[in-house]
Amino acid sequence: MTDSTTRPKNAARVFRMDQMPLTEVRPGFARTGLRSDGAVTTINWFDPGYKTIGPHSHPFDQLSYVLCGAMRFFVGDETFDVVSPAVLYIPGGVPHCAEPIGDERALNVDVFAPVREDYLPLCEHQGFIA
DSSP states (O other), X not given: OOOGGGSOTTSOOOOOGGGSOOEEEETTEEEEEEEOSSOEEEEEEEOTTOOOOOOBOOSSEEEEEEEESEEEEEETTEEEEEESSXXXXXXXXXXXXXXXXXXXXXXXXXXXXXXXXXXXXGGGXXXXXX
């Protein structure tokens, strides 16, 4: 078995989502991130009862995977209840937001393409060399 900590920075490596450094965005919502040459991934943890601050939009296509728990997504004029394991596609430019539903902590992984430069600080722990 290969130890991820001794591999070259751009080599294949395993990252445990439960051991990556978290950045608290707001109380009840924390995230970390990973990147590649063509995409950025955020790993988002939402505590039960967290409420969204409202919609935002960006030019990036977004795939939102719900891996644990359930999330309510508000996308444009539509509402989607996404229960794990499931994924929601959000086209770039469409206003959207999300919040957990139910009593379980939700784990949501978002993949953005192309790379979101504003999220690169979340990925510094990875040691990726562009």
